[in-house]
Amino acid sequence: MITKELVAHVTGTAVGSSAVSLTVNGTAVTLGSGGAFTTDVAITEGANTLTIVATNAAGLSVTATRHVVRDTQAPALGWSAPADSAITTASTINVAGTITDATATTLTVNGAAVAVDATTKAYQSAVPLATDGSASITLVATDAAGNTTTTTRTVTRDATAPVITVLAPDSGGVTQAATIPVSGSVSDLTRSTLTVNGTTLVLAADGGFNGIVALTPGANTLSFIATDAAGNHTQVDRPLVRDNDAPAVAMASPSDQVLVKTTTVTVRGTITDASTVTATLNGVSLVIAADRSYQSTIALSEGVNTITLVATDAAGNAATVVRSVTLDTTAPVLA
Numbered sequence: 121m122i123t124k125e126l127v128a129h130v131t132g133t134a135v136g137s138s139a140v141s142l143t144v145n146g147t148a149v150t151l152g153s154g155g156a157f158t159t160d161v162a163i164t165e166g167a168n169t170l171t172i173v174a175t176n177a178a179g180l181s182v183t184a185t186r187h188v189v190r191d192t193q194a195p196a197l198g199w200s201a202p203a204d205s206a207i208t209t210a211s212t213i214n215v216a217g218t219i220t221d222a223t224a225t226t227l228t229v230n231g232a233a234v235a236v237d238a239t240t241k242a243y244q245s246a247v248p249l250a251t252d253g254s255a256s257i258t259l260v261a262t263d264a265a266g267n268t269t270t271t272t273r274t275v276t277r278d279a280t281a282p283v284i285t286v287l288a289p290d291s292g293g294v295t296q297a298a299t300i301p302v303s304g305s306v307s308d309l310t311r312s313t314l315t316v317n318g319t320t321l322v323l324a325a326d327g328g329f330n331g332i333v334a335l336t337p338g339a340n341t342l343s344f345i346a347t348d349a350a351g352n353h354t355q356v357d358r359p360l361v362r363d364n365d366a367p368a369v370a371m372a373s374p375s376d377q378v379l380v381k382t383t384t385v386t387v388r389g390t391i392t393d394a395s396t397v398t399a400t401l402n403g404v405s406l407v408i409a410a411d412r413s414y415q416s417t418i419a420l421s422e423g424v425n426t427i428t429l430v431a432t433d434a435a436g437n438a439a440t441v442v443r444s445v446t447l448d449t450t451a452p453v454l455a
Contacts, residue, residue, distance in 0.1 A: 122189045122223050124265040127160040130170060138177035145171055163190045191265035195221040204273040207310050207349045213275055215257060216244040223264035230258055249277040252309055281354040282308035282346035293360040294395040294434035303330045310349035317343055335362040338394060363435035367393040371429065371441050379446045387427060388415040395434035402428055420447040
């Protein structure tokens with residue numbers, strides 16, 4: 121018998137052909153009608169032995185022994201996995217540990233019975249995590265005396281990658297600067313970290329971020345990588361160009377300081393740059409073809425004409441080419 125009570129309740133009958141007397145652990149117990157007896161015997165923590173001796177008038181006796189264990193200590197519940205506040209991507213989580221007690225114990229995990237090894241006292245169970253979010257795991261260990269220990273831990277399933285919102289810079293941007301400001305936010309169920317081209321940016325409590333990232337001349341890709349506490353990660357790339365060079369303007373025609381007799385002249389050549397270029401010819405927008413060539417005819421006035429081509433790239437770098445063309449439509453005069 122196992123109990124957590126202070127006393128063991130002893131009951132039974134003792135009958136004989138002559139008068140019978142009874143002791144329980146040496147203490148006399150009065151017999152009632154039909155030899156019935158009942159008494160409470162104080163017991164101590166741990167194993168106890170109850171010795172019941174019945175003796176008749178002739179001095180003949182019989183002895184009965186009962187073993188009682190008093191256990192008032194709740195089971196010591198060891199919980200090795202998972203840690204409290206653990207985070208996982210999995211749809212199940214392993215629960216494991218050991219239980220120590222003076223008597224046999226049973227265990228439930230979230231209300232479901234889990235076997236406890238009789239030798240090692242170890243237990244193990246897979247607890248399902250159906251959806252992303254927080255989940256409670258409650259263990260209840262109960263020993264043979266009815267003492268219980270209850271422990272609860274909270275775990276989080278996060279199988280969803282963070283969401284990165286990049287507010288700046290815009291994709292495909294062009295700049296002259298050696299650095300560029302970046303800003304945006306990261307949202308996730310669990311705490312995340314963020315790097316941009318390998319440099320860690322601090323995330324505010326609301327997930328917002330701001331920072332400055334260095335650029336190299338030419339094409340650049342800003343790689344934003346967010347990783348949450350479960351190991352899920354997301355990458356967002358922003359291509360952009362650092363352009364510190366003015367457009368290269370080649371004007372094949374007309375030559376500088378040329379003298380012509382026609383009232384129009386064709387201006388043609390090519391403009392190349394790392395980014396998109398706009399151009400004006402004497403203040404009028406000039407069309408640049410897909411192969412970077414341009415051609416336009418302009419009217420000339422008698423005398424010296426100045427032709428000015430200004431090419432400006434997307435970063436704001438500008439190049440200017442000037443040609444002087446003289447129109448002479450007056451024939452020589454012979455005197």
